[in-house]
C-alpha cells in the first residue's frame with residue numbers, strides 16, 4: 436500500500452528553518468550531504484549512487500538560486516587519517532554527470548583535497564555563484580567525529596549559510612552536523628532532510644499493526660543500543676546479518692569466527708529478556724550459510740540448530756529455514772521497517788538471504804514498507820524490487836534512532852523558524 440502523498444509532500448511541519456526560507460543568492464552555502472556511498476573494495480567505483488541522487492533537489496535548488504555551493508561529507512570510517520581508499524574524489528565525476536543530466540547544462544564541480552585549511556579557503560573564495568566545490572572526506576580529521584569546536588569553526592569560516600541535507604548522518608553529533616551550527620548565523624534543513632523527516636514522522640506516528648522491524652548489517656555496537664527501545668514499538672523483531680551472532684552468543688551458542696561484539700553480550704541479554712517480558716516475538720536465525728573465510732570464493736556449508744559452529748567457520752548469510760521463518764512474519768505484517776542486510780550480499784555466495792527477504796517485503800503489498808541504510812538500499816536495488824517498497828530511506832542508523840523516538844542531534848541543532 437503506498438503511503439499517500441507523504442512522499443511528494445514538500446511542505447514541512449518542522450519547527451526548523453528550511454533552505455526554502457533563506458536568501459541564497461551570491462552567498463557561500465555549506466551543505467552537509469551524506470555521500471557515504473557503497474564502493475568497490477579498492478574504493479574506486481561507486482556501486483550505488485542513491486545517496487547522491489537523493490541530494491540533487493537540494494543542489495539544484497541552491498544552484499538555481501545562485502548560491503556558491505560547498506558540499507561536504509564523510510565516507511566510510513577512515514579513523515581520523517587521510518586514506519585514498521576513502522577519498523571523495525570518485526564522487527566528482529558522478530556528481531558532474533548527474534548534474535548535467537538534471538540541469539541540462541554543464542556545472543563546474545571543483546574538488547578540494549582537504550576540507551579545511553588554505554586550499555579549501557582559497558577554492559571557496561574563488562567560487563562563483565552557480566558553481567560547486569566538493570570537499571575531501573571530513574573524517575580524515577579526528578576533530579570531525581570528536582565535534583571539536585575549533586574544527587567546526589574552520590568549516591564554518593568557509594560559508595555564510597549552513598544547510599544539513601545528510602539525513603543518514605543526522606544521528607551523529609559531529610563537527611559538520613552539530614558543531615558548525617554554533618558558528619554560523621543560519622542553519623537550515625535541506626530538501627532531502629525535510630522529505631525524510633516528513634515521511635518518517637507520518638508513517639510511524641500510528642503504524643498499522645502487526646509492526647515488524649528487521650535488523651541486520653555490521654554496525655552491531657551502534658545499532659544494538661536501539662533495539663531495547665524498539666521493543667516498545669514493534670510486535671516482532673527479526674534479527675539477521677552480522678547483528679545476529681552477538682545474540683546467539685548471548686544465548687550460549689558458540690558461533691565460531693562469526694562477527695560478535697563480546698562487550699555487547701549483556702546488552703543483547705537485556706534485550707532478549709525485555710522482549711520476553713513484553714511479549715514481542717524476537718526471531719533469530721535458525722540456520723546459516725557458513726564460510727571458511729571472508730571471501731567470495733570461500734568454501735560454504737549450511738548449518739542448522741543451536742549447536743556450536745565448526746570452530747574456524749563464520750556465518751555470512753542466513754539459511755533457507757530462517758528465510759521461511761522470517762517470511763511468515765513479513766507476510767502478516769502491516770508496517771515493516773528494515774535496516775541492515777541479512778548477509779554479506781556484496782559477495783554472490785552470501786546474497787541469497789538478503790534477496791529472499793527483499794522479495795518477501797516487496798511481495799507484501801498490504802504493508803507500508805520502509806527500507807533504510809546505505810548498504811540495505813544498495814542490496815534492495817540489486818535485488819530489483821525497490822519500486823515495490825513504499826519508502827526507500829537514505830538513513831539506516833538515523834531511521835532506527837528516529838523510530839526509537841530519539842531526537843536527532845543534526846536536526847535539533849538547526850535554527851528555529
Ligand SMILES: Nc1ncnc2c1ncn2[C@@H]1O[C@H](COP(=O)(O)OP(=O)(O)O)[C@@H](O)[C@H]1O
Pocket residue numbers: 651652653654675676677678694750751752774775776777778779780781807808809810811812830831832
Ligand atoms: N553475517 C555478516 N557478517 C559480516 N558482515 C555482514 C554480515 N551480514 C551483513 N554484513 C555486512 O553489513 C554491511 C552493512 O551494514 P550496515 O552499514 O549496518 O547497513 P546499512 O548501510 O544498510 O545501514 C554490509 O556491508 C554487509 O556485508
Ligand SMILES: O=C(OP(=O)(O)O)[C@H](O)COP(=O)(O)O
Pocket residue numbers: 469471511512603604607654807808809810829830831832833
Ligand atoms: O552509512 C551511514 O549509516 P548506515 O550504514 O546506517 O546507512 C551514515 O553515513 C552514517 O555513517 P556512520 O555510521 O559511519 O556514522
Ligand SMILES: [Mg+2]
Pocket residue numbers: 808809810811831
Ligand atoms: Mg552501511
